[in-house]
Amino acid sequence: MSQKITVIGLGYIGLPTAVMFASHGFRVHGVDINEETVASLRNREIHIEEPGLEERLAKVMDEGRFTVGTEPEEADAFIIAVPSPIYPDKSADLSYVQTASESIASYVRKENLVILESTVPPKTIETVVIPALASTGLEIGEELFVAHSPERVLPGKLFQELVYNDRILGGVNEESSRRALELYRAFVQADIRITDATTAEMVKVVENTYRDVNIAFANELAKISDQLDVNVWEVIELANCHPRVNVHKPGPGVGGHCVAVDPWFLAHYSPDQPGVIETSRKTNDSMPAYTVERALEIMKQQQIAHPKIAVLGLAFKGNINDTRESPSLRVIEELQKKGIEFSVYDPHVTENLYLNQSQDLIEAISHTDLLMVLTEHSEFRVLNPDMMKQYMRSPFIMDTKGFMPFEQWEKSGFDTYTLGDSKHQKNDQIIRAGYAE
Ligand code: SAJ
Numbered sequence: 256m257s258q259k260i261t262v263i264g265l266g267y268i269g270l271p272t273a274v275m276f277a278s279h280g281f282r283v284h285g286v287d288i289n290e291e292t293v294a295s296l297r298n299r300e301i302h303i304e305e306p307g308l309e310e311r312l313a314k315v316m317d318e319g320r321f322t323v324g325t326e327p328e329e330a331d332a333f334i335i336a337v338p339s340p341i342y343p344d345k346s347a348d349l350s351y352v353q354t355a356s357e358s359i360a361s362y363v364r365k366e367n368l369v370i371l372e373s374t375v376p377p378k379t380i381e382t383v384v385i386p387a388l389a390s391t392g393l394e395i396g397e398e399l400f401v402a403h404s405p406e407r408v409l410p411g412k413l414f415q416e417l418v419y420n421d422r423i424l425g426g427v428n429e430e431s432s433r434r435a436l437e438l439y440r441a442f443v444q445a446d447i448r449i450t451d452a453t454t455a456e457m458v459k460v461v462e463n464t465y466r467d468v469n470i471a472f473a474n475e476l477a478k479i480s481d482q483l484d485v486n487v488w489e490v491i492e493l494a495n496c497h498p499r500v501n502v503h504k505p506g507p508g509v510g511g512h513c514v515a516v517d518p519w520f521l522a523h524y525s526p527d528q529p530g531v532i533e534t535s536r537k538t539n540d541s542m543p544a545y546t547v548e549r550a551l552e553i554m555k556q557q558q559i560a561h562p563k564i565a566v567l568g569l570a571f572k573g574n575i576n577d578t579r580e581s582p583s584l585r586v587i588e589e590l591q592k593k594g595i596e597f598s599v600y601d602p603h604v605t606e607n608l609y610l611n612q613s614q615d616l617i618e619a620i621s622h623t624d625l626l627m628v629l630t631e632h633s634e635f636r637v638l639n640p641d642m643m644k645q646y647m648r649s650p651f652i653m654d655t656k657g658f659m660p661f662e663q664w665e666k667s668g669f670d671t672y673t674l675g676d677s678k679h680q681k682n683d684q685i686i687r688a689g690y691a692e
Pocket of ligand 1: 462463466470512582683
């Protein structure tokens with residue numbers, strides 16, 4: 256009989272991970288508290304956009320290797336992959352991790368393995384997960400094995416990264432790490448590095464904090480460049496020619512449920528208040544308002560008294576439909592606060608979140624004065640500027656992600672702008688940087 260895994264939480268990480276194990280010889284039972292999610296999964300419909308997920312899900316369900324429900328089932332291993340958001344005061348909300356850990360306690364048996372995949376503040380296993388399993392009466396590390404195995408995968412590339420990214424595993428003792436390693440070897444083809452649970456918790460948070468601090472640096476450079484009349488994209492591209500420099504890209508802010516959230520799990524421990532982590536968070540959070548300010552300056556320079564802005568992109572990054580913590584939502588809030596007329600279009604976000612959101616590009620851009628590109632969707636790169644110009648009231652475009660082929664837009668008569676380039680240099684003078692992976 257093959258081994259069985261119960262996965263708690265069928266979201267962006269839990270569902271693909273469950274499907275991955277099911278495709279590698281395990282019987283998997285997926286659990287979600289959301290009945291609608293469970294019902295749609297039973298119909299093989301997925302609620303998240305991830306290449307390859309739908310096909311794989313259908314296959315493992317047809318083979319009877321993957322079942323879903325709202326209640327856990329007994330298994331050899333339990334994987335917890337639930338959200339770990341922050342409260343408005345920026346402290347960690349571990350209620351989902353706690354509830355999930357408690358929910359499996361009555362199904363856990365001797366010799367089982369419990370793995371936490373959710374990103375959490377250091378010491379969560381010790382202070383939340385283990386206490387929640389106390390009711391099992393099992394001795395942790397001897398009869399019940401517990402480990403942290405933080406997910407490190409990028410939405411949109413999940414099925415590659417699950418296999419080929421190195422994985423960090425931190426058990427509460429060596430035997431827990433060893434058992435977790437055996438499990439993940441089923442599909443991980445990269446290095447699996449073993450450490451203790453608290454170090455693993457911290458490593459994961461450090462990775463996203465590194466990214467946030469680096470992006471904040473790039474955003475600060477963009478603001479400085481606007482004052483110095485230099486082009487930040489050129490500055491970063493040239494600085495990154497140095498073999499030991501890797502400045503990330505500026506943009507309208509940092510979104511998603513990871514990079515914009517996880518740094519807070521560390522910032523609270525910093526003896527310097529505010530330390531560099533908190534300051535970086537604040538810099539990145541200041542970018543949506545800065546973006547709107549820049550857009551309005553451009554409109555003023557162009558003597559457009561009552562501009563209408565087309566917001567292109569609601570997702571927090573390119574080619575996905577995820578709007579969680581998206582800077583676009585904050586940009587729209589700013590526009591609303593300032594009473595600026597706008598429309599919204601995102602080819603990946605098929606549900607209308609705003610009254611003035613349209614699923615039709617032409618309708619969204621008609622009679623607008625400025626295209627404000629906030630997300631690097633591939634669809635935007637191949638827009639036809641001649642066609643866009645026909646429907647717009649004025650030919651202005653602001654690309655906050657530095658990825659649009661401006662030469663083409665300029666040929667079609669557009670004035671092109673980005674962040675961190677107030678002098679508005681023409682494309683032939685600058686080097687356009689590729690998007691940092
Ligand atoms: N961004 C910039 N400038 C950049 C890079 C990104 O402004 O140079 C913005 C993006 O537009 C986006 C935000 O940052 O709004 C976050 O995007 P991301 O691609 O950095 O991160 P996520 O949230 O999609 O995924 C991250 C990844 N972490 C790292 O790369 C260290 C991923 O590996 C993690 O699994 C994921 O967080 C997670 O779940 O923790």
